[in-house]
Amino acid sequence: xxxxIRTAFAALAILSLAAAPAVSFPIGFSAVGGIGAGYYGMxxxxxxxxxxxQDSGLTTLGNLSSGVNFRIEGRIWLYDLVAxxxxxxxxxxxxxxxGSTSTLTYQAPSDVYTVxxxxxxxxxxxVFNLCVGLNLCFANSVFxxxxxxxxxxxxxxxxxxxxxxxxxxxxxxxxxxEVGFQMGYRRLALKTFTDKYxxxxxxxxxxxxxxxxxxxxxxxxxxIRL
Numbered sequence: 001x002x003x004x005i006r007t008a009f010a011a012l013a014i015l016s017l018a019a020a021p022a023v024s025f026p027i028g029f030s031a032v033g034g035i036g037a038g039y040y041g042m043x044x045x046x047x048x049x050x051x052x053x054q055d056s057g058l059t060t061l062g063n064l065s066s067g068v069n070f071r072i073e074g075r076i077w078l079y080d081l082v083a084x085x086x087x088x089x090x091x092x093x094x095x096x097x098x099g100s101t102s103t104l105t106y107q108a109p110s111d112v113y114t115v116x117x118x119x120x121x122x123x124x125x126x127v128f129n130l131c132v133g134l135n136l137c138f139a140n141s142v143f144x145x146x147x148x149x150x151x152x153x154x155x156x157x158x159x160x161x162x163x164x165x166x167x168x169x170x171x172x173x174x175x176x177x178e179v180g181f182q183m184g185y186r187r188l189a190l191k192t193f194t195d196k197y198x199x200x201x202x203x204x205x206x207x208x209x210x211x212x213x214x215x216x217x218x219x220x221x222x223x224i225r226l
Contacts, residue, residue, distance in 0.1 A: 046064065068091075138161055165186075189212040
């Protein structure tokens with residue numbers, strides 16, 4: 001009798017475990033790539049460009065106020081609700097003018113490394129996720145211009161830190177692919193540049209060389225979530 005009771009309890013336990021819903025693994029990973037545009041502050045640089053235009057009589061030297069942005073990012077998710085992020089961004093930025101005998105060129109690209117977090121407060125199954133994220137940014141830039149030596153670019157190196165806050169909406173119905181749109185604002189200004197000898201650089205006396213990527217940005221993104 002005791003044997004039959006033990007056997008019945010064992011069978012009931014096995015059936016209960018088999019009928020219980022599977023618990024998904026709480027940790028996930030996604031890889032994100034995006035291309036978009038950023039709108040830059042560049043107050044010091046654009047003031048210098050206006051001075052150059054006036055002094056040289058050039059009328060086609062425009063301000064540098066925007067550029068193409070590219071990003072890749074890895075995300076480690078917990079329960080598909082919050083993730084730690086780490087990534088890389090590249091900012092393009094340049095302007096030039098065709099003169100009568102030469103071309104003036106100004107280039108301000110930057111490598112940007114990011115660490116941060118993202119949360120998904122709104123998740124509509126089989127439709128989309130709405131997320132909010134914050135990144136710390138660590139930038140390295142090489143500003144180049146042929147203003148001093150016409151036949152080649154003189155380069156000046158700078159670095160700086162900042163942050164960016166963004167909102168993102170991405171699909172969740174074509175797993176494992178996610179297609180999305182990201183829009184936000186970054187505050188990132190590189191306030192000190194040096195020449196190849198280590199001397200602090202200025203655009204002109206009283207106008208210290210500064211490259212400011214602060215402004216709104218957006219990305220079209222594609223991700224794979226595992």
